[in-house]
Amino acid sequence: MIHRGGAARARTMAERQRTRSESHVTAVDPATHPPRPSAATGAPALEMRGIVKRFGPVTAVDRVDFACRVGEVHALVGENGAGKSTLMKILGGAYQADEGEVTLFGRRVTFSHPLDAQRAGISVIHQEFNLLPHRSVAQNIYLGREPHRFGLLDERALRNMVSALLHDLGIEHLVDPSAMVTDLSVAEQQMVEIAKAMSFDARVMVMDEPTAALSTREVDVLFGLIRELKARGVTVVYISHRFREIFSIADRVTVLKDGALVATREREGLESGELVRLMVGRDLADYYPDRASEDELGDVVLQVRGGGNAALHDIDLEVRAGEVLGIAGLQGAGRTELARALFGADPFTAGEVRLHGEPIELRSPRDAVRRRMGFITEDRKSEGLSLRQPIFDNVVLAYRSLRPLLGRLGREGKNGHPSVSELTASVDVRAAGLHQEVQFLSGGNQQKVVLAKWLATAKDLLIFDEPTRGIDVNGKAAIHRLIREAARDGMAVIMISSELLEVIGMSDRIVVMREGRIAGVLPGGSTEAEIMALATHGELTQEPAGNPTEEHGAVA
Amino acid sequence: MSAITAPTGRRARRWRVPIIWWLLLATFLIAWLLVSLYGRGNFVATSTLLNIVERATALGIVAVGQTFAILVGSLDLSVAYLISVTAVMASFIMQGDPSRVPLALAVVTAIGLTVGLLNGLLVTKARINPLIATLGMGLILRGLLNASFQNFAGSVPESFQVLAYGSVGPVPVPLLLFAAVVAAGALVLARTRFGAHIYAVGGDRATARLSGIRSDRIVIGAHMVASFAAVITGLYLASRLRSGAPWIGPDGVYDLESIAAVVVGGTVLAGGRGGVLGTIAGVLIFAILDVMFNQLGIGSYTKQVLRGLIIIAAVAIYAYRSREVVG
Numbered sequence: 095m096i097h098r099g100g101a102a103r104a105r106t107m108a109e110r111q112r113t114r115s116e117s118h119v120t121a122v123d124p125a126t127h128p129p130r131p132s133a134a135t136g137a138p139a140l141e142m143r144g145i146v147k148r149f150g151p152v153t154a155v156d157r158v159d160f161a162c163r164v165g166e167v168h169a170l171v172g173e174n175g176a177g178k179s180t181l182m183k184i185l186g187g188a189y190q191a192d193e194g195e196v197t198l199f200g201r202r203v204t205f206s207h208p209l210d211a212q213r214a215g216i217s218v219i220h221q222e223f224n225l226l227p228h229r230s231v232a233q234n235i236y237l238g239r240e241p242h243r244f245g246l247l248d249e250r251a252l253r254n255m256v257s258a259l260l261h262d263l264g265i266e267h268l269v270d271p272s273a274m275v276t277d278l279s280v281a282e283q284q285m286v287e288i289a290k291a292m293s294f295d296a297r298v299m300v301m302d303e304p305t306a307a308l309s310t311r312e313v314d315v316l317f318g319l320i321r322e323l324k325a326r327g328v329t330v331v332y333i334s335h336r337f338r339e340i341f342s343i344a345d346r347v348t349v350l351k352d353g354a355l356v357a358t359r360e361r362e363g364l365e366s367g368e369l370v371r372l373m374v375g376r377d378l379a380d381y382y383p384d385r386a387s388e389d390e391l392g393d394v395v396l397q398v399r400g401g402g403n404a405a406l407h408d409i410d411l412e413v414r415a416g417e418v419l420g421i422a423g424l425q426g427a428g429r430t431e432l433a434r435a436l437f438g439a440d441p442f443t444a445g446e447v448r449l450h451g452e453p454i455e456l457r458s459p460r461d462a463v464r465r466r467m468g469f470i471t472e473d474r475k476s477e478g479l480s481l482r483q484p485i486f487d488n489v490v491l492a493y494r495s496l497r498p499l500l501g502r503l504g505r506e507g508k509n510g511h512p513s514v515s516e517l518t519a520s521v522d523v524r525a526a527g528l529h530q531e532v533q534f535l536s537g538g539n540q541q542k543v544v545l546a547k548w549l550a551t552a553k554d555l556l557i558f559d560e561p562t563r564g565i566d567v568n569g570k571a572a573i574h575r576l577i578r579e580a581a582r583d584g585m586a587v588i589m590i591s592s593e594l595l596e597v598i599g600m601s602d603r604i605v606v607m608r609e610g611r612i613a614g615v616l617p618g619g620s621t622e623a624e625i626m627a628l629a630t631h632g633e634l635t636q637e638p639a640g641n642p643t644e645e646h647g648a649v650a
Numbered sequence: 651m652s653a654i655t656a657p658t659g660r661r662a663r664r665w666r667v668p669i670i671w672w673l674l675l676a677t678f679l680i681a682w683l684l685v686s687l688y689g690r691g692n693f694v695a696t697s698t699l700l701n702i703v704e705r706a707t708a709l710g711i712v713a714v715g716q717t718f719a720i721l722v723g724s725l726d727l728s729v730a731y732l733i734s735v736t737a738v739m740a741s742f743i744m745q746g747d748p749s750r751v752p753l754a755l756a757v758v759t760a761i762g763l764t765v766g767l768l769n770g771l772l773v774t775k776a777r778i779n780p781l782i783a784t785l786g787m788g789l790i791l792r793g794l795l796n797a798s799f800q801n802f803a804g805s806v807p808e809s810f811q812v813l814a815y816g817s818v819g820p821v822p823v824p825l826l827l828f829a830a831v832v833a834a835g836a837l838v839l840a841r842t843r844f845g846a847h848i849y850a851v852g853g854d855r856a857t858a859r860l861s862g863i864r865s866d867r868i869v870i871g872a873h874m875v876a877s878f879a880a881v882i883t884g885l886y887l888a889s890r891l892r893s894g895a896p897w898i899g900p901d902g903v904y905d906l907e908s909i910a911a912v913v914v915g916g917t918v919l920a921g922g923r924g925g926v927l928g929t930i931a932g933v934l935i936f937a938i939l940d941v942m943f944n945q946l947g948i949g950s951y952t953k954q955v956l957r958g959l960i961i962i963a964a965v966a967i968y969a970y971r972s973r974e975v976v977g
Contacts, residue, residue, distance in 0.1 A: 439859075458859075459859055459860045459862055460862040460863070460864060463862030471860060476854065476856055476857070477857055478857060478860070479857055480849075480850055480853030480857050480858070480922065481854065482923060483849060483853050483922065487846065487849065487850065487853075490846075491850055491857070491858065491861040491863070492861040494843055494847070495847070495858075495863040497843055498843070547861065551862075
């Protein structure tokens with residue numbers, strides 16, 4: 095594939111940059127690039143062999159082999175903590191493997207920095223984009239590589255290069271080079287990222303859950319772009335949880351579990367039930383704690399009628415004592431906004447909230463804490479914990495907030511209140527001691543500290559927003575157990591998750607949100623297909639071959 | 651079930667000697683050595699030590715207040731002018747009349763707390779960057795003050811000069827005042843919920859708010875503490891100078907120097923970490939340098955260079971150490 099016009103110039107820029115750098119890396123010399131095939135040829139593009147990565151005592155990736163052919167779309171699946179991101183961070187140069195080797199187009203490579211990987215032709219599109227919001231699309235794509243004449247920026251050359259690049263990818267009608275990134279939708283920003291990667295002459299592109307925030311239509315556009323990349327011999331590693339997408343775009347699927355390779359399969363002939371079993375190692379029903387039985391459910395604890403604010407409309411929901419109410423929906427559907435409204439962080443401006451039948455007003459998180467509610471936030475590092483402070487201070491944070499300001503410390507407890515060590519023991523925090531700063535704990539243990547904080551004050555309602563994000567498999571199972579235990583102890587639990595398997599596995603009922611509204615309520619054990627149908631406005635008309643979602647539903 | 655109590659290990663941890671005290675010790679020993687070799691007089695004489703404490707008192711008290719503002723993730727640049735306002739207003743109201751002292755104290759305290767409240771409101775409710783909010787507040791105070799007073803205004807009665815010149819037995823009153831402010835500051839930070847909330851809000855404001863802490867009120871409270879400390883300093887300076895003048899605050903560079911002392915003392919500028927004890931070490935280091943250079947008869951420019959080096963070196967050491975812990 096030969097670049098035309100500005101893109102070709104862009105390529106020389108990138109090359110110049112390569113030669114200028116004094117990297118000790120065995121970066122592939124662009125002059126000796128193998129000719130780009132126009133489609134998948136079956137030749138190996140990338141081989142990772144025997145990769146091992148340890149973090150302290152934890153082995154995050156354990157002797158994993160992973161290989162991609164030129165021009166294939168290779169889905170990498172596994173639960174959170176299965177080792178996908180670690181493996182891809184090694185490929186992308188963000189981490190260095192402790193053992194194993196990486197071969198790229200037949201040459202052994204080692205990357206000590208993401209830039210090394212980028213120069214060798216590997217680009218990683220992260221979920222959080224690396225774009226400057228207040229610079230234009232063109233400025234972002236050639237950031238740090240701006241064309242210049244006589245020491246001044248050459249705006250026209252920049253514009254031409256970017257236009258050519260976008261045209262080359264067939265997205266020139268979708269992205270305006272002079273638009274500010276902040277004015278673009280998530281999908282458009284993603285295209286900018288992909289264009290940026292291609293401006294680096296990427297030959298292997300890793301996409302980390304690229305559809306997490308996209309609507310169905312935008313996913314179609316993305317898939318068109320991926321097919322275009324594929325047609326020009328770019329190898330795409332596609333990380334996703336969504337079976338439907340995997341089955342419609344991938345050529346092969348590699349499954350990781352607990353940091354180890356489970357299997358690599360051709361997509362053709364693979365059934366979704368089998369894929370689930372490969373991912374979780376057993377049938378889904380055995381993996382999650384049992385749902386609540388009818389007699390474990392108590393009275394309605396929290397009830398919302400017609401709740402609304404800037405982001406939410408006509409929210410009607412109720413949750414009973416002993417119940418885990420799952421909330422599903424695409425990113426941007428208003429799930430986190432709902433949690434924040436329920437907790438008074440961004441309060442409802444319309445409608446009525448009742449706690450135990452009493453109308454209440456929640457204008458600030460403090461009101462919610464007073465009403466014995468707890469909120470385990472999505473971003474535990476910036477909203478759940480004070481990272482540089484000890485476990486003790488984090489656990490007493492909420493409890494202490496309700497006490498008088500000038501009261502002495504050290505008398506936190508009243509009769510019958512558990513001590514901090516009892517609280518941390520009850521959720522099984524593993525740490526050197528209560529004085530240990532939470533920043534040094536694993537994700538799972540950090541989450542347990544947040545939970546301990548709320549168990550000190552919350553009696554009625556716990557809201558979990560993405561409770562197991564970034565937590566390894568064992569930690570996840572422990573958190574799931576703790577969520578269920580909280581419900582068994584008589585609390586009402588609301589659990590938001592973007593992992594459908596988690597919502598299906600944990601929930602007694604499932605509320606599906608779409609565009610700030612409640613699209614529907616499903617009973618526990620509903621299928622992925624049913625949830626997605628509600629979440630995407632029933633746009634689920636074309637099922638990929640093999641109808642995987644239904645089969646998967648049977649497993650769930 | 652037992653009550654939630656602080657484990658004993660934790661208390662010990664917060665009261666642990668900050669490393670800056672070793673630097674303080676080193677500074678003291680080096681100053682002693684240099685003065686004995688080249689200087690006039692004896693460095694460890696009581697008079698010299700008292701001289702050090704006296705120099706440290708004014709800056710030390712402001713710096714204790716500044717520690718509160720910085721711990722909560724803010725800072726206060728208006729303290730220098732608030733010190734001037736306090737000193738001038740106090741001596742102007744007193745006019746050398748002992749019976750008017752209570753009135754003067756009430757007025758300057760009210761002014762100080764109002765300024766702190768306004769600073770806090772600007773930083774929290776109006777969401778103005780603390781650097782700008784308190785800088786603006788300082789300029790306003792300066793303008794108001796300079797519009798009304800150009801020179802020493804009024805005077806302080808003899809009885810009020812006890813604050814700067816009196817002594818209880820062998821112990822001078824300024825030393826007692828300094829010690830009392832430090833003890834109060836350390837106690838509030840380590841042993842009250844207000845103190846605990848200051849660390850929580852400074853550590854992570856979003857987390858604190860979502861845990862039910864009224865973070866805005868904590869920030870406002872910290873600003874009021876900072877302003878109140880500046881008022882005490884202003885009163886002390888008025889007592890020492892026997893009157894108040896508009897330039898005494900800015901001449902002492904109490905705004906920047908107090909921030910420097912806090913940072914040298916190991917309090918993180920972003921908030922959430924540090925404490926009064928470190929700040930005091932920073933203040934004492936500066937005071938020792940002052941006295942040493944005086945006794946060595948070296949010009950103040952060298953001193954400023956050395957101060958600058960100490961500030962940068964201290965912060966570099968902290969940055970290095972915090973990286974070490976993470977890695």
